[in-house]
Amino acid sequence: MKRFIGIVGTNSDNSTNRMLLKFIQKHFKEKVAIEICEIKDLPIFNKPKDQKAPEEVQRIANKIVEADGVIISTPEYNHSIPAILKCAFEWFTFTTRPFVDKPVMITGASYGTLGSSRAQIHLRQILDSPEVKARIMPSSEFLLGHSLQAFDENGNLKDENKINELNEIMDEFVQFVDITNQLVGSTYSRNKDINYFSWRDK
Numbered sequence: 556m557k558r559f560i561g562i563v564g565t566n567s568d569n570s571t572n573r574m575l576l577k578f579i580q581k582h583f584k585e586k587v588a589i590e591i592c593e594i595k596d597l598p599i600f601n602k603p604k605d606q607k608a609p610e611e612v613q614r615i616a617n618k619i620v621e622a623d624g625v626i627i628s629t630p631e632y633n634h635s636i637p638a639i640l641k642c643a644f645e646w647f648t649f650t651t652r653p654f655v656d657k658p659v660m661i662t663g664a665s666y667g668t669l670g671s672s673r674a675q676i677h678l679r680q681i682l683d684s685p686e687v688k689a690r691i692m693p694s695s696e697f698l699l700g701h702s703l704q705a706f707d708e709n710g711n712l713k714d715e716n717k718i719n720e721l722n723e724i725m726d727e728f729v730q731f732v733d734i735t736n737q738l739v740g741s742t743y744s745r746n747k748d749i750n751y752f753s754w755r756d757k
């Protein structure tokens with residue numbers, strides 16, 4: 556069974572994106588094992604002189620490296636992603652760059668109609684930067700609008716159409732993980748790229 560990490564893209568204690576990832580974890584438990592990962596306690600990135608990332612950052616980076624794929628669920632703040640999610644990527648670029656060649660699927664939930672679509676575009680752009688160099692599943696979006704009303708009291712998505720959409724996107728992602736890992740040849744590309752790029756102070 557494939558092992559995925561689900562990153563909750565917010566530091567809010569009350570998050571419909573966290574609810575969405577928990578639902579995905581439960582709904583697909585026979586198909587994939589998903590560990591939910593929080594970034595809420597990460598410090599703000601400050602380009603430390605000793606060039607060391609905090610332990611918590613490295614701990615999450617290690618989990619990402621070991622996972623077959625990553626699902627990121629983002630809220631939308633000011634038409635973009637929350638600061639803490641941006642901050643996490645800045646730390647990751649400063650550590651072992653765990654997203655290099657990592658298959659990623661993006662989901663998102665927002666209170667409005669558009670379901671985090673504008674935040675997802677920004678997230679895709681960040682993931683696609685040569686510094687992060689993730690392998691993002693193309694031509695796919697999972698947008699959960701009106702997310703405050705989307706779940707029942709057991710944390711299940713109420714809308715059957717949305718569940719069907721999730722079923723399709725997860726099938727696609729499992730295939731995408733296989734194809735991507737064949738394409739990138741895993742560790743060779745990772746090591747080469749990690750050594751190649753460095754924004755560290757000399």
Ligand SMILES: Cc1cc2nc3c(=O)[nH]c(=O)nc-3n(C[C@H](O)[C@H](O)[C@H](O)COP(=O)(O)O)c2cc1C
Pocket residue numbers: 565567569570571572573629630631632633634635664665666667668669670671702
């Ligand atoms: C500072 C702030 C900015 C927001 N900006 C947007 C926005 O640009 N577009 C939008 O659809 N919702 C916006 N919202 C509402 C979000 O839809 C909602 O907070 C978030 O996506 C829900 O995610 P969560 O339940 O995981 O916290 C904003 C909320 C906050 C607190």
